[in-house]
Amino acid sequence: MSALKKIAGFIYAESGLVTSKTRIELALSRHLGVPVRLKRFYKGCGWGLKYLVFSAGRTEPDHLVKAASRVIEARLKKALGKDYVPFDQRFSFEAGVLNSLAEIGHGPRVELCENGFFLREYLPGTCLLELPDDQLSLSLPDILRTLDRICASGIFHTDPNAGNVILNPAAGRISLIDSEVPLRETPPPTIGPERRAYCHERLLYTAGLDLRLRRNAGPALIPRLAGLVKEFYGSAENPALAPERAVDLLEGRAGQMEMPQ
Numbered sequence: 001m002s003a004l005k006k007i008a009g010f011i012y013a014e015s016g017l018v019t020s021k022t023r024i025e026l027a028l029s030r031h032l033g034v035p036v037r038l039k040r041f042y043k044g045c046g047w048g049l050k051y052l053v054f055s056a057g058r059t060e061p062d063h064l065v066k067a068a069s070r071v072i073e074a075r076l077k078k079a080l081g082k083d084y085v086p087f088d089q090r091f092s093f094e095a096g097v098l099n100s101l102a103e104i105g106h107g108p109r110v111e112l113c114e115n116g117f118f119l120r121e122y123l124p125g126t127c128l129l130e131l132p133d134d135q136l137s138l139s140l141p142d143i144l145r146t147l148d149r150i151c152a153s154g155i156f157h158t159d160p161n162a163g164n165v166i167l168n169p170a171a172g173r174i175s176l177i178d179s180e181v182p183l184r185e186t187p188p189p190t191i192g193p194e195r196r197a198y199c200h201e202r203l204l205y206t207a208g209l210d211l212r213l214r215r216n217a218g219p220a221l222i223p224r225l226a227g228l229v230k231e232f233y234g235s236a237e238n239p240a241l242a243p244e245r246a247v248d249l250l251e252g253r254a255g256q257m258e259m260p261q
Helices: 003-014 021-032 070-083 087-103 133-152 193-206 209-215 225-235 242-251
Strands: 036-040 049-055 063-067 110-114 117-121 165-168 173-176
Touching: 003 049, 003 070, 021 036, 021 049, 021 063, 021 110, 021 117, 087 110, 087 117, 133 165, 133 173, 133 193
Parallel strands: none
Antiparallel strands: 036 049, 049 063, 063 117, 110 117, 165 173
16 A cells, blocks of 8 residues: 555544544543643554654654544444454453553553543554564564463464564564454463464464565575475464474574474
């Protein structure tokens, strides 16, 4: 989608905000104790509209707001049918997931969740999809281990794709955002190997790993990695092995491993 189409789509969806920008700014000013202004965050248009939050006198954002739009909700209802979940339930669920991630140092803390919007910590850093190929390949093992720690903590992030991973090397922090895919059922009390395998496969697939590595393999990768990663996708049928295999593949140890039949 072109930049102009993104801007036009955002402005159109903004016309249907459940809570107006003015009301959101007033609510945030009361909550934070300082006047604030909102700036459209065009990259963040998905299941809701995002705005960067700037406190008075500051040039860098402190927080980020996700706001519900009736325009987006109408599209979701049409696309999802009986699987549609209203925004208030989605936002409440997502806020819970993000706060759980924040507790273990892998996500932004949600400070306020009201009708039609929620306020969370702004995370400076780089989206995984914005990394050049060589940095992407070198970062993936640590990111896969982070997913394992999240699953081991019993946290059910519904969309662990590469666009939802934020890297901040200066702070030594890997974070996940936007757990916005709705759940109609209560998440399981424990995260089993099947979920871990899915998280790894989802991340690798959305990073476009098998295609990107054909163009530019990083120094930590073995020559057959692109093909091995494709085989890894199939190995998810053996979920107890799949997560560990992904890290082995990325760190170049896969040549010593027997591939599944």
